[in-house]
């Protein structure tokens with residue numbers, strides 16, 4: 402049954418080569434930790450992606466309860482954490498995952514750097530990687546404000562103050578992030594939108610570019 | 625596929641569309657160039673990578689269960705005493721701005737200059753380090769710059785964190801998420817409901833409101849800070865109900881020697897007056 406549905410679709414769309422290309426491409430020995438233990442450093446990219454998936458999934462569940470306005474934001478997080486079944490686990494995974502994904506991304510960047518994998522022909526993928534890096538930092542910064550407790554509020558206030566001190570562009574960046582005269586209702590809705598829609602959208606686009614390039618170029622050879 | 629392609633046709637379309645059939649199918653490079661045991665990505669390799677993933681996942685879950693995600697008290701824009709603290713991976717940038725030549729008059733160097741050069745160089749690494757050599761020990765300049773940056777990042781992060789904990793100790797502050805957790809635990813142990821930080825606590829009524837000690841509070845200007853009804857204001861605790869938190873001796877000690885933003889009253893008030901005030905304040909219990 403499933404096979405005939407598959408065949409029906411395949412006849413029309415020729416989907417076999419798409420997944421076959423991903424499934425069958427060979428992974429060489431020098432990046433396989435089963436053959437060389439030290440090759441675990443090549444896992445950091447995959448692990449970063451794994452945690453990114455966890456972040457997206459746990460984040461989707463968080464938005465079922467989170468309310469992005471200054472009166473309810475804190476209360477909704479408090480409610481989620483202490484009253485909703487498994488809410489503490491979901492928030493905990495998103496909270497600690499946010500740190501872990503930075504750690505993993507950092508280790509992945511160092512692996513690529515110290516194996517010289519950013520060199521020709523992979524220059525573009527390194528630049529895309531750096532863009533991903535900045536998007537991730539942006540996600541960390543905007544997500545920090547959302548629980549709307551004092552720690553969130555004052556970290557954001559200082560962050561925006563620092564951005565404001567940048568010559569020429571500073572005041573515009575501040576206006577863009579803050580949305581009003583103070584860190585307040587507008588700031589929270591903006592940070593929410595940026596954290597939940599803008600940056601993940603950009604991240605997914607960049608990840609797609611990252612993976613397509615890896616697939617096209619193959620992983621870098623042994624040292 | 626319904627392509628009506630006869631062998632001698634010049635242009636071949638895909639199916640019945642107007643899209644030309646490509647001449648060279650996109651076959652990615654294989655790894656026959658690399659010696660050794662290659663294996664297919666799915667399922668062989670992915671299962672092995674998944675095992676590493678499981679270790680990480682278990683680690684994350686253990687952390688999640690052992691250490692609930694912190695939550696402090698609701699944001700209060702008037703809370704002047706709060707010590708701002710970014711998330712840990714921003715600390716090195718935050719700390720950088722505290723050094724001379726990258727702050728004050730030179731702030732531009734701290735916000736744009738140093739990070740701009742560092743991250744710019746990292747972004748453009750493939751175009752700066754263009755040699756063919758990939759092994760890090762044969763690329764002394766690139767590698768040592770990276771190692772130095774790493775040491776600097778670790779150092780700045782540590783200094784920043786140490787300074788924060790030092791500040792907490794100096795100001796006698798318990799981070800709010802810990803305070804809140806402690807209060808919740810205390811309440812649970814007493815079998816009370818979990819304190820809800822969104823609900824303002826019912827203001828404690830004053831006990832013996834016409835005691836002569838209140839005259840001293842007015843005279844010493846306590847009420848300019850702690851408010852005329854002694855319910856406190858932003859950043860300054862209420863004195864109504866203070867007897868639940870502090871003993872008479874502790875209150876006398878705070879009034880005599882001050883604490884943080886609370887001034888010392890050694891000079892203005894006599895020991896007898898302080899004693900009288902402390903006695904009265906110690907009686908201010910909301911829960912009788």
Ligand code: HEM
Nearest residue numbers: 443446447449450510513518519526527530531534620621
């Ligand atoms: C969400 C963040 C990221 C994810 C999920 C990710 C994922 C991956 C994966 C799965 C690989 C395959 C090889 C491996 O696992 O090590 C890879 C390779 C690569 N990544 Fe990333 N990456 C991320 C961020 C970055 C960053 C921040 C950089 C550097 C600035 C970067 C640069 C590269 C380069 C140049 C390669 C090719 C390496 C080679 O062929 O040996 N990536 N990435």
